[in-house]
Amino acid sequence: MSQRPRHAPDPARRRETSRRAILTAAFELAGEVGYSGLSIEGIAARAGVGKQTIYRWWPSKGAVLLDALMLALQGEAPQENAAPQDDAALPDTGDLRADLKTVLRATVAELNDPRFDGPLRALAVEMLNDPLLAARYAEHIEKPMRRMKTARLHSAQRAGELPQDADLGLAVELLWGTLRAAWLERHRPLTPAYADLIVDTVLDGLRAGARR
Amino acid sequence: MSQRPRHAPDPARRRETSRRAILTAAFELAGEVGYSGLSIEGIAARAGVGKQTIYRWWPSKGAVLLDALMLALQGEAPQENAAPQDDAALPDTGDLRADLKTVLRATVAELNDPRFDGPLRALAVEMLNDPLLAARYAEHIEKPMRRMKTARLHSAQRAGELPQDADLGLAVELLWGTLRAAWLERHRPLTPAYADLIVDTVLDGLRAGARR
Amino acid sequence: MSQRPRHAPDPARRRETSRRAILTAAFELAGEVGYSGLSIEGIAARAGVGKQTIYRWWPSKGAVLLDALMLALQGEAPQENAAPQDDAALPDTGDLRADLKTVLRATVAELNDPRFDGPLRALAVEMLNDPLLAARYAEHIEKPMRRMKTARLHSAQRAGELPQDADLGLAVELLWGTLRAAWLERHRPLTPAYADLIVDTVLDGLRAGARR
Amino acid sequence: MSQRPRHAPDPARRRETSRRAILTAAFELAGEVGYSGLSIEGIAARAGVGKQTIYRWWPSKGAVLLDALMLALQGEAPQENAAPQDDAALPDTGDLRADLKTVLRATVAELNDPRFDGPLRALAVEMLNDPLLAARYAEHIEKPMRRMKTARLHSAQRAGELPQDADLGLAVELLWGTLRAAWLERHRPLTPAYADLIVDTVLDGLRAGARR
DNA sequence: GGTTAATCGAGACGGTACGTCACGTCTTGTT
DNA sequence: AACAAGACGTGACGTACCGTCTCGATTAACC
Numbered sequence: 001m002s003q004r005p006r007h008a009p010d011p012a013r014r015r016e017t018s019r020r021a022i023l024t025a026a027f028e029l030a031g032e033v034g035y036s037g038l039s040i041e042g043i044a045a046r047a048g049v050g051k052q053t054i055y056r057w058w059p060s061k062g063a064v065l066l067d068a069l070m071l072a073l074q075g076e077a078p079q080e081n082a083a084p085q086d087d088a089a090l091p092d093t094g095d096l097r098a099d100l101k102t103v104l105r106a107t108v109a110e111l112n113d114p115r116f117d118g119p120l121r122a123l124a125v126e127m128l129n130d131p132l133l134a135a136r137y138a139e140h141i142e143k144p145m146r147r148m149k150t151a152r153l154h155s156a157q158r159a160g161e162l163p164q165d166a167d168l169g170l171a172v173e174l175l176w177g178t179l180r181a182a183w184l185e186r187h188r189p190l191t192p193a194y195a196d197l198i199v200d201t202v203l204d205g206l207r208a209g210a211r212r
Numbered sequence: 213m214s215q216r217p218r219h220a221p222d223p224a225r226r227r228e229t230s231r232r233a234i235l236t237a238a239f240e241l242a243g244e245v246g247y248s249g250l251s252i253e254g255i256a257a258r259a260g261v262g263k264q265t266i267y268r269w270w271p272s273k274g275a276v277l278l279d280a281l282m283l284a285l286q287g288e289a290p291q292e293n294a295a296p297q298d299d300a301a302l303p304d305t306g307d308l309r310a311d312l313k314t315v316l317r318a319t320v321a322e323l324n325d326p327r328f329d330g331p332l333r334a335l336a337v338e339m340l341n342d343p344l345l346a347a348r349y350a351e352h353i354e355k356p357m358r359r360m361k362t363a364r365l366h367s368a369q370r371a372g373e374l375p376q377d378a379d380l381g382l383a384v385e386l387l388w389g390t391l392r393a394a395w396l397e398r399h400r401p402l403t404p405a406y407a408d409l410i411v412d413t414v415l416d417g418l419r420a421g422a423r424r
Numbered sequence: 425m426s427q428r429p430r431h432a433p434d435p436a437r438r439r440e441t442s443r444r445a446i447l448t449a450a451f452e453l454a455g456e457v458g459y460s461g462l463s464i465e466g467i468a469a470r471a472g473v474g475k476q477t478i479y480r481w482w483p484s485k486g487a488v489l490l491d492a493l494m495l496a497l498q499g500e501a502p503q504e505n506a507a508p509q510d511d512a513a514l515p516d517t518g519d520l521r522a523d524l525k526t527v528l529r530a531t532v533a534e535l536n537d538p539r540f541d542g543p544l545r546a547l548a549v550e551m552l553n554d555p556l557l558a559a560r561y562a563e564h565i566e567k568p569m570r571r572m573k574t575a576r577l578h579s580a581q582r583a584g585e586l587p588q589d590a591d592l593g594l595a596v597e598l599l600w601g602t603l604r605a606a607w608l609e610r611h612r613p614l615t616p617a618y619a620d621l622i623v624d625t626v627l628d629g630l631r632a633g634a635r636r
Numbered sequence: 637m638s639q640r641p642r643h644a645p646d647p648a649r650r651r652e653t654s655r656r657a658i659l660t661a662a663f664e665l666a667g668e669v670g671y672s673g674l675s676i677e678g679i680a681a682r683a684g685v686g687k688q689t690i691y692r693w694w695p696s697k698g699a700v701l702l703d704a705l706m707l708a709l710q711g712e713a714p715q716e717n718a719a720p721q722d723d724a725a726l727p728d729t730g731d732l733r734a735d736l737k738t739v740l741r742a743t744v745a746e747l748n749d750p751r752f753d754g755p756l757r758a759l760a761v762e763m764l765n766d767p768l769l770a771a772r773y774a775e776h777i778e779k780p781m782r783r784m785k786t787a788r789l790h791s792a793q794r795a796g797e798l799p800q801d802a803d804l805g806l807a808v809e810l811l812w813g814t815l816r817a818a819w820l821e822r823h824r825p826l827t828p829a830y831a832d833l834i835v836d837t838v839l840d841g842l843r844a845g846a847r848r
Numbered sequence: 849g850g851t852t853a854a855t856c857g858a859g860a861c862g863g864t865a866c867g868t869c870a871c872g873t874c875t876t877g878t879t
Numbered sequence: 880a881a882c883a884a885g886a887c888g889t890g891a892c893g894t895a896c897c898g899t900c901t902c903g904a905t906t907a908a909c910c
Contacts, residue, residue, distance in 0.1 A: 013876070013886055036341045041865055050888045055867070125340050128333065128396065129248045138399075166418050170390075170409060173400075177393045178385050184340065187350075187385075197382060205417025206378050225854055225907065253896055262857045267898065437881055460765045463870060474883045479872065549764050552757065552820065553672045562823075586842050594837055597814055597823075602806075605813045608764065611774075612809075625806055629841025630798050649860055649902070677891055686862045691893070 009056050020071075021047035022054055027068040031118035035125045038065075062126030062133040069119050070140065090148050096156040097203055103152075104179060104195035111183045112190055124184055146172055174202045221268050232283075233259035234266055239280040243330035247337045250277075274338030274345040281331050282352065302360050308368040309415055315364075316391060316407035323395045324402055336396055358384055386414045433480050445471040446478055450492040455542035459549045462489075486550030486557040493543050494564065514572050520580040521627055527576075528603060528619035535607045536614055548608055570596055598626045645692050656707075657683035658690055663704040663755050671758035674701075698762030698769040705755050706776065726784050732792040733839055739788075740815060740831035747819045748826055760820055782808055810838045 025046035030038055040061055044051045058064045091099045110116060127134040146169075153168045162171075178198055182188040237258035242250055252273055256263045270276045303311045322328060339346040358381075365380045374383075390410055394400040449471035454462055464485055468475045482488045515523050534540060551558040570593075577592045586595075602622055606612040661682035666674050676697055680687045694700045727735045746752060763770040782805075789804045798807075814834055818824040 009886075010884085013884090015875095015887070018887075034341070039865060040867085044888095048888080050886095050890090051867080052869090052889095053887065056886075121340065125337055128337050128340075129246070131398075134398070142399075162418050167409060167413065170413055171418055173390055173394065174386055174410075174413065178382075178389055181389045181393050182385065185346070186343075197379060198386075201379065201382055201386065201417075202414070203418050205413075206374050206383055206415050222854065225856095227856065227906080230856075251896060252898085256857095260857080262855095262859080263898080264858090264900085265856065268855080434880070439881070442882075458765070464872085465870060468883090472883080474881095474885080475872080476874085476884090477882065480881080545764065549761055552761050552764075553670070555822075558822070590842050591833060591837065594814075594833060595842055597818065598810055598834075598837065601814055601817045602809050605817050606809065610767075610770070611778075621803060621806060622810075625803065625810065625841075626838075627842050629837075630802050630807055630839050645860075646858085649858090651861070651901095654861075675891055676893085680862095684862080686860095686864095687893080688863090688895090689861065692860075 014057065015053075018047070018049050018053055019057070022049055022064060023068040023071045025049075026064045027072050027119050030065060030068070030122040031115060034118055035122035038122055040064075060126075060130060060133060062123065062130050063136065065119060065123045065126060066133065066137055066140075069116075069123055072116070072119070088144075088148060090152040092152060092155055094159065096152075096159075096161045097199060099152065100175065100199045100203075101196050104175065104199060105192045107176065107179055108190045108192055108195050111179075121184070149176065171202065175199065178202075226269065227265075230259070230261050230265055231269070234261055234276065235280040235283045237261075238276045239284050239331050242277060242280070242334040243327060246330055247334035250334055252276075272338075272342060272345060274335065274342050275348065277331060277335045277338060278345065278349055278352070281328075281335060284328070284331070300356075300360060302364040304364060304367055306371065308364070308371075308373045309411060311364065312387065312411045312415075313408050316387065316411060317404045319388065319391055320402045320404055320407050323391075333396070361388065383414065387411065390414075438481065439477075442471070442473050442477055443481070444495075446473055446488060447492040447495045449473075450488045451496050451543050454489060454492070454546040455539060458542055459546035462546055464488075484550075484554060484557060486547065486554050487560065489543060489547045489550060490557065490561055490564070493540075493547060496540070496543070512568075512572060514576040516576060516579055518583065520576075520583075520585045521623060523576065524599065524623045524627075525620050528599065528623060529616045531600065531603055532614045532616055532619050535603075545608070573600065595626065599623065602626075650693065651689075654683070654685050654689055655693070658685055658700065659704040659707045661685075662700045663708050666701060666704070666758040667751060667754035670754055671761045674758055676700075696762075696766060696769060698759065698766050699772065701755060701759045701762060702769065702773055702776075705752075705759055708752070708755070724780075724784060726788040728788060728791055730795065732788075732795075732797045733835060735788065736811065736835045736839075737832050740811065740835060741828045743812065743815055744826045744828055744831050747815075757820070785812065807838065811835065814838075 022043060026038070026043045029042055029046060033042070038061065040051060040054055043049075043061075043064065044054055054064060058067070090103055093099055111120070123137070127137055149172045150168050153162060153166075153171055156162045157164060157166065157168070162168075175198060179190070179195065182194070183190055188194060234255060238250075238255045241254055241258060245254070250273065252263060252266055255261075255273075255276065256266055266276060270279070302315055305311055323332070335349070339349055361384045362380050365374060365378075365383055368374045369376060369378065369380070374380075387410060391402070391407065394406070395402055400406060446467060450462075450467045453466055453470060457466070462485065464475060464478055467473075467485075467488065468478055478488060482491070514527055517523055535544070547561070551561055573596045574592050577586060577590075577595055580586045581588060581590065581592070586592075599622060603614070603619065606618070607614055612618060658679060662674075662679045665678055665682060669678070674697065676687060676690055679685075679697075679700065680690055690700060694703070726739055729735055747756070759773070763773055785808045786804050789798060789802075789807055792798045793800060793802065793804070798804075811834060815826070815831065818830070819826055824830060
């Protein structure tokens, strides 16, 4: 069931310093040279590490990048057995509209952070080519985040702020997905006002006479 | 005397058969081997063409792909001086909701077409790495399409189906962008029902008590 | 207090089973994969031994091979303090020509033995690249053999079968060296007749009218 | 019959400057770093050439080395259709003994030339591992040389200086082979006196009473 | 209709990165 | 302390494509 690849390396013998050096180098290089300029060879050189040490522990360039981002974002790479921040939750003041604006504005700020732009784009591109990487990302980042988001919407549903039959998954896609697409495809500058606009429009809809 | 600069090929002498062979090969290969397996050498070999013939007429692999897709979709690559289907328009029966569902269902059908999935994905990836290509795409495909979409929404606005102050650009992003993201990132199977759901949710919003 | 320098292993604690396994593996692998395919990693893996155990006791791949051959040939690897077969001698029937043919035919048989061909070639190649190994080989194999050969020739000299001023060293090179070169460079099939021919030609010379 | 490997490159398009640069670099590096330090990568770097350009035209490192030596020795690499110096011949003054000494002394001088020692050794080692290379060497160098040598001995045979039934091939091996072995395995310093000694001993034999 | 110049196919070239292999050193338990 | 195991930094391997650059051999426009 939990079948390992041939000659699986022993994680207990793994050298932590090399792991950190690799992830740091990958993160920095992704920011400096972008996705298309990122290479395993470059990461190994910058990290002062043999290429084999990368190939030993990661199945692909994208997997390195994912761990690098998780290290940079959360201060730690995903642990197989450790649930990542189960206690984290979105703010819940009782006012869904205000809370969503707060959160989407924070997302805007994060996506505008020049340190994360390069690595995040590189990871996004990698995931389009690599379903396994996308699955890993979904497992470790997408799913927990989506759970938090859905939880907040569900709370609003219970409070009567959202209809009982609302499709909360689609709501997440409309709110955050639209923001993410605007960032990824650069067709809009990301501003707090844009975040607010998304929230208002998604909550109120486009129907004539809708009041905000 | 009026000597052409060294690297300005003469379009009049261009060999049409080679052009078609290249675009066809690019389209087919993108479908067969995906983005990461697509190479200029592969296209040239499959097309029975010298590499230089590609480099002479296209600035990048992505540009070839774009033309290949336009040839496949519209039966013709973009002409610099020809306005692309100015007369095309979205259906306008007076019922915005129904018209949008019709159009989004058609989009679902197109994105589900296995012939287009590979090339479209490949182009999407290329555009993330190549702003010039993205600009070219925007110019020749995105903008005309967006104009059509916005025109339909504007018509609805005039008919009182949408509020005067609605942000039609955002509306387009919510409607089609969400669908495109679901396709590109594969987090939902694309079905007509999903298209309908998007239309309803975006038109009506998420507020409690929203009428559908 | 009387602390041993860090890298001076204690021969008393050496594990004999590992030593044998290493030498056996080296000998077999040299026969199977040839010189260019022979690797320390391969030897260690086949012997079920850590690489360090090889590096601890032998200075180079060639040194392992040398010991492996001595184990296979003489049943024992060279001991630093043990004189190697001092009592061994070439046959001395009083007929130099006959005795030399006997010995060279035996050499032919040994070189034709498929079990030894691979390892011997591998060792020969190693020695060309590694003067220290060549010296070690000379010390433990070449010199004792040469002493035996020279002794037999010297005996013939005393018996009047060879002139007093004959260069016995050169004689050894002409007799055995020519045979060895024919084997190593494969420019002749090694047959007993060839051995006889060498003996006759070297003893009699090429001059016209030479008696055989 | 004359089947080429898949996708055989077109010799007409070959760049002569690159060929020379590669052969020169290989020759120099073989002298500087020896066989074990010689690498395709090193040759390519020193020659300012892509590795593929080497792999395109030569099947192995040894083949490069062979051509490099032929360029250095004869001023030209082997041409498929050109017979290499058919007119060349060993001196023939009518005195075999003197002529052989002249030639072997010249060989001594060549083998002692520090420029050739490294490359020649490297080639010798390569040939032991690579029968195809050895065959190529035999074809282009060994055979022509051997023909010249045999011709001189045959001439002596006709002149009555050698017996009619002498094995001229073995004679060549005894004369030059012994010299070459002494050089390759370094068991003797190569001096003109040693050359003379070989000639005298091989011509006269070791028999008691042989007069010179 | 013959001339001529640009495009064409083909592919060699100097490079960069790939993913693998073995090197010799080192580190971590086990015997 | 030697051992089996194997991770590590290093560097060469042989391959795939990159984008540039020659080569004749077609073309196709212009004389």
